[in-house]
Amino acid sequence: MKLILATILLSHSLWGYVYDTLLVDTHATLAPKLLMMSSVSKDIEHLSICIVCENTDDGVALRFKQTLHHKYKNIKTVSSHYVKMQSECSRSHMLFLFDAPDEIIAKSVKYAKLNHKLTMSYSSRYLDLGVLLSLHIGRSVKPYLNLSPSKEYGISFSNSLKRVSKLWKGGWI
Amino acid sequence: MNLFSTIWFRILIVVTLFVAVLFLFTGSHFRGELKKILQDSERVRHDVIMDTILPVVQINVAFDLNDENRAYFADLAEKNGDIATIMLIDSQGKVLYKYSRDILDENSIFFVERTLRDPQNKKNIGLLSLGFLNFALRQAELEQSSFEARFLSIVAIMFIVLVFALIYIFAPLQRLVKWVESYDPKSLHSEQLQLSKGDTEVSKIGWAITHMLERISKHTSELDLLNHDLDEKVKERTHELYKSNMKLQTEINSRVRTEKALMYANKKLIELSRTDGLTKIANRHYFQEHLHRVWDICKRKSIPISIVICDLDHFKNINDTYGHLVGDQVIVEVAKMLSDALKRSTDMVARYGGEEFVMVLFDTTSNDALNLVKEVQHKLHSITQFQEPADKVVGVTLSYGVCTHVPQKSDTVDECLSCADEALYIAKNSGRNRFHVKHLYDTDSAFTPTI
Known part of the structure; x- marks a missing residue:
């Protein structure tokens, strides 16, 4: 029994967090659009998105990257890990954050805030930590918009995005 | 022939007026309907614009994103030329944003207002007011007016053209009419x-x-x-x-004259037939007629009638002594005296025989008849001298026979005359110069006084 439990825990640590490929594809499809609807950049020719994940999530990050390139040929992507994020994502306009411990996410958000970068996370629960964008997956897909920190970031969003988004403020949906 | 009095010209005027009035009426009705439709359409459009921008504005106000609101409103005003004013006020009444376009006519602005609610807790966080210019309506009215002006101009031009056409068409007819009139x-x-x-x-x-x-x-x-x-x-x-x-x-005049002569002659004949030639009083024939007429009236109304027969006493001696001319003169004067004694038109005196006279007294009793007889006797006695040639005759007297009677149905005039004649006979036999009164059915005389 102990052996089985140890095997499961080991495999979990090896395989990282659980992702749905369909949701990953959806995020990859919408991330550039949301980026363009922000004040960070409007020029699709020079957009750059940094995909940040744990070491165990390289596969899903690759999937995200491939889907994004499939949809948008001109967008530059950078795959990075949280430990190398500050050096590898310095030129990117957006940080797409896959799941990670809250301390790491908070640190990443702080980095983004200081460098005037847009943040979007796979999981919406990170919006409480200051991530600006996520997706609400329900009967319809809607962006989550975290406006309070975005004001502190000095980042604004287009009115059309505001009109179609759900507002996030302190866990309220 | 005047062209303007032709039926075609009148028809043209009526049709033109009808078309113009119909067009103006339809245009007016259409303009009213169009105005309503456009106003409704504009109102819906304004509501749609307001409902579209309201969520964004609410989010921006809720999160104090005033710069974004300013940019949003500026963009909105630029893209929507009919937005005249924008006013954004927070819950404390502070004006967060105000925009106003230069508008000449502020009365043509339609205002739409919405209360701003916090997207999280639905609290009132302000007021948004948008003022819209009614461009579409004004444009439609201008186009309608322009169209009406064009249409009426075309109608006027067509009317003038048709008038000239009528003049041209009717010219030969006018020549024909002038020719016929001057023929x-x-x-x-x-x-x-x-x-x-x-x-x-x-x-x-x-x-x-x-x-x-x-x-x-x-x-x-x-x-x-x-x-x-x-x-x-x-x-x-x-x-x-x-x-x-x-x-x-001429013949008519002659006949008129003859007719007048005949009438005069007839009148004379009537007079002669009724008058005694000597005394000029009524003759016996006319007396009979008068007596019958009066007798019938008295009989019908039961009125008394008196008949007095007078006879000159010893008249033969006068004729024998002085001649007939003298006798005739005496008769004439006595007749005149008797005639003067009667005052009523209903009474009559007539010459009854040679020296006999008769008086008919209508509605007269025996007493009244006696009074008249006495008056006559007195007048006769008062004649002192007759006129020539009878101026030497004296002592002429009359005897009177009086008969008074109220005629009954069975009585006759002749009976009454006989009665008076009998009374005269009695008066004569009693010595003359007196009168005797007798009633129709009396056997004795009433009295025979002697004068």
Whole structure:
């Protein structure tokens, strides 16, 4: 029994967090659009998105990257890990954050805030930590918009995005 | 022929007026409906714009994103030319944003207002007011007015064109009318009708009228001859009639004169037939007529009637002594005296015989008759001298027989006359110069006084 439990825990640590490929594809499809609807950049020719994940999530990050390139040929992507994020994502306009411990996410958000970068996370629960964008997956897909920190970031969003988004403020949906 | 009095011109005026009035009425109705539709459409559009921007504005206000609101409103005003004013006020009444376009007519602005609610807790966080210019409505009204002006201009131009067309169409007819009006059937050299080759219908009418006028001219000449003959005959007959009338008038005048003479002669004859020739009082025949008339009235109304017969006493001696002329004079004067004694038109005195007189007294009793007799006797006795040739005659007296009676149904005039005659006989036999009163059925005389 102990052996089985140890095997499961080991495999979990090896395989990282659980992702749905369909949701990953959806995020990859919408991330550039949301980026363009922000004040960070409007020029699709020079957009750059940094995909940040744990070491165990390289596969899903690759999937995200491939889907994004499939949809948008001109967008530059950078795959990075949280430990190398500050050096590898310095030129990117957006940080797409896959799941990670809250301390790491908070640190990443702080980095983004200081460098005037847009943040979007796979999981919406990170919006409480200051991530600006996520997706609400329900009967319809809607962006989550975290406006309070975005004001502190000095980042604004287009009115059309505001009109179609759900507002996030302190866990309220 | 005046063109403006033709039926075609009147029809043209009526049709033109009808079209113009119908168009203006329809246009007015259409404009009203269009205005309502456009106002509704604009209101919906304004609501749609407001509902579209309201969520964004609410989010921006809730999160104090005033710069984004300013940019949003500026963009909105730039893209929507009909937005005249924008006013954003927070819950404390502070004006967060104000925009106003230069508008000349502020009355044409429609305001739409919405309360701003916090997207999280639905609390009132302000007020958004948008002012819209009614561009579409104004544009539609301008286009409608412009269209009406164009349409009426076209109608006016078409009317003028049609008037000229009518003038052109009616020109041959006008020439025909003038020619017919100036045509004199007695003139041998009337002006010929001048028509162009194109006026086929008018030419046909013209030729028909020409033929008709020729026939009229021919018949007029014949009629003139007949009229002349008739005038001569009328003059002749008039002269004959004048002569006949003059003859008739003469004859009428002659007959009128003859009629007047006849009437006078008849009147004289009537007078002669009723009057005694010597005394000029009524004769016996007329006395009879009068007596019967009065008798019938008295009988019908039961009125008393008195008959007095007078006779000159010893008249034969007068004739024998002084001659008949003297006797006649005495008779004439006595008759006049008797006639003067009667005052009423209903009473009458007549010469009854040679020296006999009779008086009929209507509605007179025996007493009244006696009073009259006494009056006559007194007058006679008061005559001292008769006129010539009877101036030597004296002592002329009369005897009177009086009969008074109220006639009954079975009584007759002759009975009454006999009664008076009997009374006279009694008076004569009693010594003359007296009277005797007798009633129709009396056996004795009432009295026979002696004067």
